[in-house]
Amino acid sequence: MVTQRAAVAVVFIVNGALYGSWAARVPALAAQVHAEPAGLGLALLGPSIAMIVTAPLAARACAAWGARTVLRAALGGACLVLPLLGLTGSPLTLGVALAGLGGLMGTVDVAMNVAAVAVVRRLDRPLMPFFHAGFSAGGLLGSLGAAAAAALTLLPAEHFCVVSAAGLVTLLLTVRALPGERPAPEKRSAAGGGYRQVVLRGRLWLLAAVALCAAVAEGTCAEWSALFLVRERAVAEAAAAAAYSVFCVTMALTRLVGERIETRFGPYRVLAGSGLIAALGLITAAAVPVGPVAYAGLALAGAGLAFCFPTAMALAGDAGRREDGGGGERELGFVTTVAYAGFLGGPPMIGGIATLTSLTVSIGLVGVLTALITPAALALRGGRSGTQAPHAARELQDAGRGAGDGTA
Template structure:
């Protein structure tokens, strides 16, 4: 197995874990008799755990080596999949989701860092396609989960079996990763890597793209139901179309990056997403709104991968840069669904998505932050900024 195929499989396995658990949330709610507000608080534990753990991931990769850290954290992430169904009470489930989020976020950082090391070695963009493989893994595992739920398979059995299978597949993928690079002469990342000024600029682009992605993924089905009077089938199809457009765009996105460059691709994607946002806001029929969400998915699909790539070059090590910007994007993903809901409640659904369209327009204007930094600028930033641990 080549290094490229191995890291692609790692991304697919990571996505498969996320896609599998998402299909069994209704079972968890029924099994523990959770009210919607309690379930919401429990689900919040996952991004909180990721947000807390991500800044420390760069240090972990430096100490263990990128290959070892990726294999270890992917195994932990796969193993955590079996735990939620075993929770005896809501407090235990909250603690498990906190651990689950910490494993997810840390694995996210180290595998993206490993991908960027390979990308530099190959001398061509591969990061967008790898994130496309994450979508493929999530969609495939989600389909299996829907089938398992439809057949009435107990979630404890389903999650345990999938966890074991993914542990094996993830272990095989990890064996194909490039050997750990020597860290001799490379300064250790800070124990808790707060974003530098350069990473904050890159992260702001990621914040805008992730905000639009998170809001659309969580609210697309609700939007077409409330605004366009869509039925349950069309509402579900709107979310599926959005995700499929993101996955397909990521799988071919690297070709456009090699041809046009990251800045032009993000700006072009921003224009497409703004056009989609206009359709969503102005449309009052299900198919127009669905087309709008499809364009939003195409437009923001490669923003996060390219933001990670730019951040990997803005930090002292790829791990530190990715950890800093991932913290910002996870914060965006954490607040986007809630802010969208508040705006929709206070104003209207179209007004909320008009706000999101404006945020995407801002991302288009800020895309220049993704240009590669001059040699020596990163080291200079490190000398000027205070240590964070």
């Protein structure tokens, strides 16, 4: 029988695989619709904008109907929409299809984090990095599958149909084990309001700042690392293409040991240390004009950023926890929305700065921005209130042994 932990991990993997599958076939899709760079860039804005729009709506849906219902509809819908990308014939239709897919995958992002928080609460274990390692693994699996499909000269439509079928079968086998039952009528009624109170909470803005800085850094590594190595470090294009793989593998491996690290040090110290490690990696890559050092810096950035987003999600869910053990959907939706803004706006911002200065300066500035995660984490630790996360409670228990501090 599939456990809740396994079911949630599978959802993270499937969502990552869907993303990796279509993202790796962008060159084939561009050729299919005869898109110039400008037109393709506009089409690729569609999913990011759709994610920003749907994240708060997904949070409302999870609060009203439960994460399981939302995941069943949104992930199933994403699997069905994916093959439509292979049928598009113009940049406009590609952009529309990508926007639809992005909206559904953004909904899945919020719902799967809500489900993950439910498992974390039920098992009393800091498993969020482990679940997000599933997304990283799924993205790698999807990109490898896309590479195989391209090598076999499969058209995007054919490739996406295979991915869609595999995703739907996997969802059918695991959906019943997902947490997030439909809330009782009185809880659904209570879920109808209160988003304004979420937006006005300073603690959530700090968590959103952490997620935003992490999103900008991740987007920069994804979209600019290869070009940085080619133009600024004279690395061959084929070797530079592997730079993001180094970042992703380091991130995934670090997340796999995340539970042990977070149990030992607690979420706030992990966040603070992660921000410093990621900043050190990016600043080193920018400051030392040697190709191998840049790879090492990107690997260090991957290790540091591995904890930032999942830990911020876990703490956002904790910030909205009710006495009955539920809640946190709106808080997760708010932090996720801000993070998506970072994924959308970060890479173009880096490009603008690079145009005025250089990619070296841009990478260094992102490193400085990432360092802001550390003071935000320290502020969160000093001002935490409300219901504690289980791992935060362990920090409090360790206070008498000099390993933590008390709540405010």
